[in-house]
Amino acid sequence: MWSMTEKPKRGRPRTFDRAAALTAATRLFWERGYEGVSISELTEAMGIRSGSLYAAFGDKKSLFEEVVDGYGQSPVGAFAGVALREESTAYEAFARILREAAVIYPDPSHPAGCLAISAATNVTPQDAEVQALLRNLRNKNVDGFEARLREAQLEGELPVEASPRALADYFATVLQGLSQRAQDGATAPQLAEVAELALTAWPTTQR
Numbered sequence: 571m572w573s574m575t576e577k578p579k580r581g582r583p584r585t586f587d588r589a590a591a592l593t594a595a596t597r598l599f600w601e602r603g604y605e606g607v608s609i610s611e612l613t614e615a616m617g618i619r620s621g622s623l624y625a626a627f628g629d630k631k632s633l634f635e636e637v638v639d640g641y642g643q644s645p646v647g648a649f650a651g652v653a654l655r656e657e658s659t660a661y662e663a664f665a666r667i668l669r670e671a672a673v674i675y676p677d678p679s680h681p682a683g684c685l686a687i688s689a690a691t692n693v694t695p696q697d698a699e700v701q702a703l704l705r706n707l708r709n710k711n712v713d714g715f716e717a718r719l720r721e722a723q724l725e726g727e728l729p730v731e732a733s734p735r736a737l738a739d740y741f742a743t744v745l746q747g748l749s750q751r752a753q754d755g756a757t758a759p760q761l762a763e764v765a766e767l768a769l770t771a772w773p774t775t776q777r
Contacts, residue, residue, distance in 0.1 A: 588626060591616035595627075596637045600681040604634055604690045604700050631700060634689075638703065641685050646674050650745075654714060660722035664715075664741055665769055671745055672761035675752035683749035712742045732773040744768045 594615040598607050609630060613620050627633040641647040650667045657663035675683050686707055693701045715738035722728045728737075748761050 586616075586618050586622060586626075591618055591626075592636065592640060595633055596641060596685070597681060599634060599637050599689050600641075600683075600685040603688065603692070604697065605693050631697070634700060635703065638686065638689075638707070642707070646677075646680060647684075647686065649674060650711065651714065654718050660718050660727055661769075661772055663718060664772075665765075667741070668744065668748070668765035668768055669762065671748050672765045673758050675749050676756060676758050676761060682755075683753040684745070687746050687749045688753060708742070712738050715741055729773055737773070740771065741768075 594617070595612055598612060598615050607630075609620055609623070612630070612633070613623055616623065618626075623633065627636060649670045653663045653666040653670065657666055671684075686704055690697075690701045690704045716734050719728060719732075719734035719737050723730070723732060723734055728734070744764075748764060751761060751764070
């Protein structure tokens with residue numbers, strides 16, 4: 571007990587596991603989308619108070635941006651870029667991307683689908699920046715697809731009459747479809763069949 575002459579010592583500020591909190595926020599945004607999550611739901615899932623959320627992450631939009639950045643660097647978010655870098659041919663890269671998506675998107679260890687594809691499908695006008703963030707990210711990925719396909723064309727892997735841009739758009743569309751089907755309950759074997767079917771559109775007989 572304090573004496574009358576002693577000042578009470580302040581307790582240490584409450585701390586929390588920032589990485590664990592960010593993981594919880596990622597799951598919530600992934601499951602419900604940006605608009606479907608409130609600050610109170612975030613703080614409850616993250617196990618922190620609103621003041622701690624704002625102090626550690628900024629506002630909801632800043633938190634979401636950090637979530638998207640972290641997701642893009644995680645194995646489930648970076649697999650396409652890794653395949654493009656590691657495979658020696660464009661066909662092998664895109665075959666790996668589609669086959670891995672068929673396994674990753676319906677994996678029950680995390681929410682179904684791709685966070686970058688589904689998290690901001692419907693947003694209010696004041697949150698248009700969030701929609702733009704994900705749209706720009708997806709378009710950047712398509713540009714990366716196109717660049718790899720143009721390189722393949724220069725190397726003779728693709729015929730000269732093939733359109734790298736159309737092919738990039740095609741594979742991006744397939745990936746978005748796989749993500750949506752996973753959210754609708756499609757299984758990994760079902761998506762794997764779709765992936766193999768999609769690969770038959772590759773404009774060359776080289777395999």
